[in-house]
Amino acid sequence: MQAQELIRLLKTKLSEETYEYDYNRETNKLRLTHKTINKGIDISVPPILAKYETKKEQVIEEVIYMIHQTFQAMEKEKAGDINPSSSIYPVIRSTSFPTKSNEGNRFITKDHTAETRIYYALDLGKTYRLLDEKMLEGWGIRETEIRERSIFQVRNLVNNFKKDEVAGNIFYFFNNNDGYDASRILNESLLKEMKKIIIGDMTVSVPHQDVMIIGDIRNETGYDVLAQMTMHFFTVGTVPITSLSFIYENGNLEPIFILAKNRVVKEKDEK
Template structure:
């Protein structure tokens, strides 16, 4: 399937009577604007086409679902049905992620690690919207208050996990599909509790937004498996963050490079 074919299919499912379509061939992005709401979203075409190769029509249905619920959430926000006091969460993004919205408004962010940055999102049910300075000004809320509320919310998220053991190394997978799995790395009490059951080196990985992997690494094989695992998740994730993992020691996260047949090289030692 080609880009124009995909757009034609989308038009059969998302009527041109409701949406306007503006495709930029240079950036391979589709700007979809809801005529009644007057707002739009940008959709990157290549990732959808890549998913179509393996998932076929399901890939398109997922996109349509996301678009529909995003605009539905915008309507709720405009109607004042969203309470920012109880609907703000932190989200983890790569440091290469844009610092401004498409409209040019600066996002609310906080430095985190050399590989990650914290953004803040207004939860809208089936999706969320990143907070920017214009939104906070409209609410008359300070950034410090938003950060405090977000950290409180992330501590209330469920901490269920599944685990897998490979060559005496244990991997704990947090995959609740609520949009905030990677955000759980900001839950200090969770990390401290996990540290208590870790026998070897404790690693934390957030290859994309919908998974956090905590590793109990006891040998070289454990690091090799972790490297392969994080790269796979990073490649297939909808919102990739980083293929690097972090060592968790004394309450701090430090990015590491994992070398084949070698244990670990801390990132800042190579600089």
């Protein structure tokens, strides 16, 4: 499927009477604007096309569902039907992710690693809304309070995971489908607990929003497996973050570059 085919398919399900379509070929992003509430969202096309190769119509339904939920949240916001008493969570994004909303308001953020940045979101049930400075001004809430609330919330998340072994290496997949799987990288207590059961090198990966992978890398092959795994998840994720992984040592996350023939380079070594 090509980008134009995807857009034509979306138009059969999301009428042009309600939505305005604007596709940017240079960025491969589709701008979808709801004409009634005069608000829009940007949709990255390549990840959807990649997932379509295996999931076919299912991925289209997932995208439609996401669009409906997002605009419903925007309608609630416009009607003043949301408030700061709702849950606030941190969300992880790439450092290339915009720092301002489409209206030009600065998002509430915090530096995390060289590859990732922390944003903050108001949970709306089936979707969430990134917080910006205008929202905080309206509520009369300080950024420090937002950060404190969010860390408390992420610590209370259920941390179910699946375990897999590949070539003598152990991988733990956190995929709870709650929208905050990557956010679990901010749960220091969880990372410390996982560190206790790790025998080899402990790696942490957040290739996209809906998965966190903790690796117990016990041999050189493990790094090759990790590189292929993270790149795959990064490619198919609806909200990709980074294909790089992090070494977790002494409570710190340090990006690593996995090169050919199992060579691992820490970011500080490359400089």
